[in-house]
Amino acid sequence: MASELPDELLELQRAADDEGRKLEHLDDGEREKQREVWFAAAAKSQAAVSDYAARNDLNRYEVEKQVRQTVRHPPTPEE
Numbered sequence: 001m002a003s004e005l006p007d008e009l010l011e012l013q014r015a016a017d018d019e020g021r022k023l024e025h026l027d028d029g030e031r032e033k034q035r036e037v038w039f040a041a042a043a044k045s046q047a048a049v050s051d052y053a054a055r056n057d058l059n060r061y062e063v064e065k066q067v068r069q070t071v072r073h074p075p076t077p078e079e
Contacts, residue, residue: 005067010051012045013071 017041018036049067053060 006052006069009048009063009067010071012041012048013067016045017042017071032076048078 016038018040019034022034023031023038045067046064049064050060052058053063
């Protein structure tokens with residue numbers, strides 16, 4: 001399914017993950033603002049996954065799992 005996933009889903013997940021990583025180096029005040037940015041990015045990714053799964057009669061959980069796996073653990077080229 002990974003090769004069949006739209007680039008948009010992968011890009012939205014990457015954006016959400018990038019925003020989440022920014023939390024690591026912030027103090028409390030900045031962290032709360034960044035957390036809101038992260039939640040918004042994650043919600044946008046979730047909505048896109050849900051929409052894609054519904055339109056293609058797929059299990060949303062499985063689509064989300066595949067998107068996250070593809071983004072966070074990309075396949076390495078076989079030699």
